[in-house]
Amino acid sequence: MRQVVREFQQQADEADFVAVIDDAGSHTARQLLDEGTLVATALATAAATTRPDGAGGTVMVQADNSWRTVAATLAVGLTGGVIAVVNRHTTHTEFTAAWEDIRPDAVIAEPSAMDEWAVAERLPGPPREVLDGWTCLATPRKREVSRWSGGALIGLTSGSTGRPKGVVQSESALRYAATSTITVNGLSSGDAVAAIVPLSSTAAYCFGVYLSLLLRGPLVMTGKWDRALALRRMADTDVRWTMCVPTMALQMGAEAAGSGVLRGVRSITVGGGPMDRGALARAERSLGTKILRVFGMSECLGHTSPSPDDPEEIRLGRDGRPFPGTDVRALTPDGQLAGPGVTGRAQVRGPSLFLGYAHDGEVAPAALTEDGYLPTGDLLMTHDDGTISIMGREKDIIIRGGRNIDITEIERAVASYPRVARVCVAAVPDDVLGERVALLVVTEDGGDIDLAEVTGHLESIGLSKTKWPEFVYAVQELPQTKVGKLDRSGARELAVGLHARTADDQA
8 A cells, every 4th residue: 555655645745635524524634644653653563663664564454434444544554564454243253264364463443343353362462542442453573564465455255155255456456446447437636435335345445445545535434324324425525426336326316316416426336236227227317427337346346337428228238348458258168259249257357356365374376267367257248349248147046947047137127127126036945846036126115016016027028937936025125245235145045034934824
């Protein structure tokens, strides 16, 4: 983080400016730098040196959506360290797994989190108060950031096993992704941007904290997700851009109720979950801004995007075009390059590709193809104009009686029904067929919805009867991960539970 922090510091020395607006109010760049300097001094003192520079090491930070995350970032940049961001809701078991992979030299968090994670048992040094009531614990041993092979940020992401994986990103990758996003969205120095997704995710940190440091303008935040508060704060502070997951965009659209409250926002980047063009179109009309549907992942940050000036068909019906310098391709099952209109397995290569995963305190290189591409696990189709469409995940299937059913195709078909606000397809067990198709549906009016209504719509749009759901359950909200994405594992558990209760009631 050294480069962006140095530039931020130079700007603050020339003329102070508001750098953060959060639940506690406004915070200037100089105030945040002063707080960051105090943290840097605490880290240096723990390392038994009077020089803050180079003493930071690997610092694990509770990344909440407040000024503290920015101040901690500045401290890590001032000391030439590496920041690892973690969510306050991380369990003791999850923290232990992350600890084993990252082996941090210091931890900064609120006291209750330090107790819950048993940090004092891992770092027995004397606690130091930082960031207005938070605690810093650090090791006095020698700190080697070279073990991260040039990494600057470690963000946790859930693996297929459920164990958190530490994604190691370099500052050059963060700068490339953030700069590309700034250019695509037509942002200018000093513009305000909002961070409404938890900053403990790699993408939210890059496109929230790092991007705002590059712009040297206000980063607008709310401590907890509250769609009404988020709308008011973004409107009141003249936010020009934000990034969020589809659920947040749709919830804000419903809250806006056609008021156009975000007409001053140039665009909202949306990624990280199933998206329906019709639902997004209704949300952007209600909000008064433009929504950009994008493709990215923690391992290769935000590598495609449309432009706010693109027509709706491109902005909301596809997943953008690659950033300059990034290559995205699709391969057929026999390993050949899939041409336009042909769905294949997605692979990506570019400047925002991660260095690898944190394992036992160092970088474990990623498994790339011989020519340097990362298989993403997605199914992708390219178009003649250079845009792409994500067709679902390779493993997002339900096997019903030996037949593979693509859940993404069903979700898109159901989401096109005007009464449906959000939908998730989940498998429920069946003694004969193995799995059957169930729907979890959030309706626009919050009311109930039955199977006949859904299948009537699917018949009207021509979806094959073999793909129709067999059970529909109306819910108030879909399960979400800690960063607001659709939690498919939680959705399956919910569907299985609802299915079992319904079967018991009918018995």
